[in-house]
Amino acid sequence: MSIVLARIDNRLIHGQVLETWLPYVHANCLVVANESISVSPLKRMMMEASVPSRVRVEIGSIVEITELFASGILDDLRVLLLFATTEDSLTALQNGLKFERLNLGNLHAGQGKTQFSCTVFLDPEDVENLEKIDSAGVDVSARCIPADTARNWRKLIPGRRLRIDQR
Amino acid sequence: MVKLSRLTLLHVWLRLLLLQGSWNFERLQGGGWFYAMAPVLRVLYGEKEMQRIAREHVGYFNTHPYLAPTVVGAVIRMELERAAGKELEIGVSEFKEMVASPYAAVGDALFWGGLRPLAAGIALLLAAKGLVVAPVVFLLLFNALPLWFRIAGFISAYELGIQSVEFLQRRKLPDLAIRTKEATVVLFGGVAAFMVFQLLDGKQKPLWLGLLAVPAVLLCGYLARRGISTLMLVLLSSGLILICSLFSADVAVWLP
Amino acid sequence: MISAELAIGAGVALVCGLDRIAALQIMVSRPIVAAPLVAWLLGDVAVGLEIGLMVELLWLARLPVGAAIPPDDTQVSIAGTVLAISLGNLLGQSGLEYQLLCLLIAIPFGKFGQFFDRFARQYNGRKVAQSDRLLETGHFYAMEQAHRMGLCCFALAALGTYFVIICGGLIMIPILAPILLPSLLESAEWLRLALPLVGIAVILGTINVSRALTLFGASFGMAFLLMWLV
Numbered sequence: 001m002s003i004v005l006a007r008i009d010n011r012l013i014h015g016q017v018l019e020t021w022l023p024y025v026h027a028n029c030l031v032v033a034n035e036s037i038s039v040s041p042l043k044r045m046m047m048e049a050s051v052p053s054r055v056r057v058e059i060g061s062i063v064e065i066t067e068l069f070a071s072g073i074l075d076d077l078r079v080l081l082l083f084a085t086t087e088d089s090l091t092a093l094q095n096g097l098k099f100e101r102l103n104l105g106n107l108h109a110g111q112g113k114t115q116f117s118c119t120v121f122l123d124p125e126d127v128e129n130l131e132k133i134d135s136a137g138v139d140v141s142a143r144c145i146p147a148d149t150a151r152n153w154r155k156l157i158p159g160r161r162l163r164i165d166q167r
Numbered sequence: 168m169v170k171l172s173r174l175t176l177l178h179v180w181l182r183l184l185l186l187q188g189s190w191n192f193e194r195l196q197g198g199g200w201f202y203a204m205a206p207v208l209r210v211l212y213g214e215k216e217m218q219r220i221a222r223e224h225v226g227y228f229n230t231h232p233y234l235a236p237t238v239v240g241a242v243i244r245m246e247l248e249r250a251a252g253k254e255l256e257i258g259v260s261e262f263k264e265m266v267a268s269p270y271a272a273v274g275d276a277l278f279w280g281g282l283r284p285l286a287a288g289i290a291l292l293l294a295a296k297g298l299v300v301a302p303v304v305f306l307l308l309f310n311a312l313p314l315w316f317r318i319a320g321f322i323s324a325y326e327l328g329i330q331s332v333e334f335l336q337r338r339k340l341p342d343l344a345i346r347t348k349e350a351t352v353v354l355f356g357g358v359a360a361f362m363v364f365q366l367l368d369g370k371q372k373p374l375w376l377g378l379l380a381v382p383a384v385l386l387c388g389y390l391a392r393r394g395i396s397t398l399m400l401v402l403l404s405s406g407l408i409l410i411c412s413l414f415s416a417d418v419a420v421w422l423p
Numbered sequence: 424m425i426s427a428e429l430a431i432g433a434g435v436a437l438v439c440g441l442d443r444i445a446a447l448q449i450m451v452s453r454p455i456v457a458a459p460l461v462a463w464l465l466g467d468v469a470v471g472l473e474i475g476l477m478v479e480l481l482w483l484a485r486l487p488v489g490a491a492i493p494p495d496d497t498q499v500s501i502a503g504t505v506l507a508i509s510l511g512n513l514l515g516q517s518g519l520e521y522q523l524l525c526l527l528i529a530i531p532f533g534k535f536g537q538f539f540d541r542f543a544r545q546y547n548g549r550k551v552a553q554s555d556r557l558l559e560t561g562h563f564y565a566m567e568q569a570h571r572m573g574l575c576c577f578a579l580a581a582l583g584t585y586f587v588i589i590c591g592g593l594i595m596i597p598i599l600a601p602i603l604l605p606s607l608l609e610s611a612e613w614l615r616l617a618l619p620l621v622g623i624a625v626i627l628g629t630i631n632v633s634r635a636l637t638l639f640g641a642s643f644g645m646a647f648l649l650m651w652l653v
Contacts, residue, residue: 185570188573188577189447190577190608191573192490195490198547198569200567202570204567206565217561225558225566233448263571277489283453288481290455291455291619294455294475294476295476297469299468301472302455305450310449339642345631348631348632349632351628352642356641358619359639360646362619364530364647366615377647378644381558381640382628383620388625390628391624391625397531397625398484400625401481401527401621408613413606
């Protein structure tokens with residue numbers, strides 16, 4: 001048993017992850033695959049300090065994380081894997097990281113992003129990335145916290161698809 | 168360096184009480200952040216400059232409301248340095264982004280996950296006994312720590328600036344939250360036992376029946392984990408009890 | 424008479440509803456505080472205490488984290504209490520079984536709270552672009568005003584939820600009371616116990632404490648045996 005949940009959440013480690021998902025999936029290891037956090041010691045320290053000490057935390061760039069999984073150190077742990085963007089998760093998938101499901105948590109608003117659900121804002125590039133992830137056989141669904149019902153990401157799209165293409 | 172009057176700081180602190188007043192899915196607490204910072208920005212900058220600076224204060228932001236004063240305090244210190252012409256080691260937006268999630272994680276675990284159920288459990292014991300002070304006890308027990316964090320966090324962060332983030336590292340708050348939760352679970356055992364005992368004793372029923380409460384709770388907990396909503400559980404359990412009560416006369420024959 | 428009592432309830436609903444998200448957060452929005460508060464104003468604290476006791480734990484595990492919106496237990500408990508006291512006076516009903524009936528009808532209507540709450544947040548979201556334009560033109564006071572207006576949205580959402588539950592109760596309780604009250608009379612005490620136990624179960628199911636069940640079982644057994652023997 002290795003990856004029990006892979007999630008895209010631009011806030012990475014925060015209350016929703018630690019208070020709801022961690023106990024729900026019984027994870028005992030948090031892996032954060034993010035370039036900008038992995039290079040800044042201060043950001044690393046902040047992230048690590050917000051997690052209880054009995055949960056193992058690994059922070060690294062996508063490449064480092066892929067190597068970490070390949071090395072097999074994490075095989076005995078139940079891992080909750082976090083990405084900040086759809087691009088990161090696609091890169092990880094292409095680098096050979098395997099996960100069967102991908103959870104869309106918070107993807108916050110920004111320039112050119114369209115709202116698809118309360119917490120999911122995507123731009124055309126994101127949609128393209130998700131399309132690729134989906135076609136690789138990963139089940140992509142939006143679910144903010146375990147108490148919400150999971151909705152397949154395609155169900156979020158239809159009505160607004162046109163507006164994205166027009167941009 | 169410009170010094171801020173205590174009145175301005177108090178103004179900011181009071182405005183922080185309305186931090187989530189315009190909470191929305193795009194900026195989360197972003198609007199409230201600007202609302203709280205506005206008095207300081209107005210003192211430090213002129214009209215034109217403020218417009219430039221304010222852009223850094225309207226963006227996406229979200230943290231735990233009780234720890235937001237700690238972030239604001241540190242950012243006020245940073246703005247003071249910037250207004251005095253010093254180079255900042257880390258940008259305001261970057262600092263906000265960096266601390267928001269970890270603070271939120273710690274606050275959610277400690278206050279919502281740990282302290283609130285603990286205070287509620289104690290208040291519930293008093294309420295089950297019929298004591299009217301229960302709500303007051305809850306408010307006092309719960310609010311002491313958040314209020315301390317809101318006030319002391321704001322003041323010390325204002326004095327320390329960026330260094331204020333070290334409190335996160337020094338105090339093992341996430342572990343403290345786990346301890347609080349463990350205490351809560353034990354307390355809930357007591358609360359459940361008390362209420363079950365109170366009922367059985369009052370109804371003159373055999374007391375061993377009370378031990379059945381444990382498997383009942385475990386079953387409900389299991390169903391909740393499987394995704395059955397609380398509303399469903401409430402309706403199911405009350406329906407079940409209503410049906411049982413219709414046959415209670417028949418069942419009573421089987422009881423010793 | 425009942426309209427005055429409904430208005431008092433609305434006042435409490437407003438204050439406590441704002442406390443949930445928009446302002447202060449001193450937890451007067453918790454059922455264990457809100458229900459006794461409104462009951463005290465209506466002259467019967469004991470009713471509020473009972474309802475607060477039964478509702479408090481149900482959604483305690485649903486944390487107000489980030490964008491997650493928990494069901495509105497504040498308005499459920501306030502409206503339930505108002506129905507139990509005011510409508511009870513009107514119908515000549517009182518007692519635990521009648522309070523339970525009000526509560527069991529109020530709880531499903533609490534679902535509307537989530538819709539209203541989400542609507543308020545989305546409405547605030549539409550104001551973001553306007554606020555950005557104000558920034559570009561340098562109207563800072565107007566931006567602050569826009570933030571304060573957000574409070575009004577949350578206030579309306581709270582009142583909306585309150586009145587939906589009240590209306591639902593006013594329609595359904597007089598109809599259901601003759602049917603359900605006799606059987607509720609039998610089981611009222613058991614239900615009073617069942618609701619907090621369901622709440623505890625939900626919390627145990629979602630809390631991140633290892634060996635939560637062991638701890639709970641041991642402490643339950645210990646406390647129960649002590650009370651049994653002493």
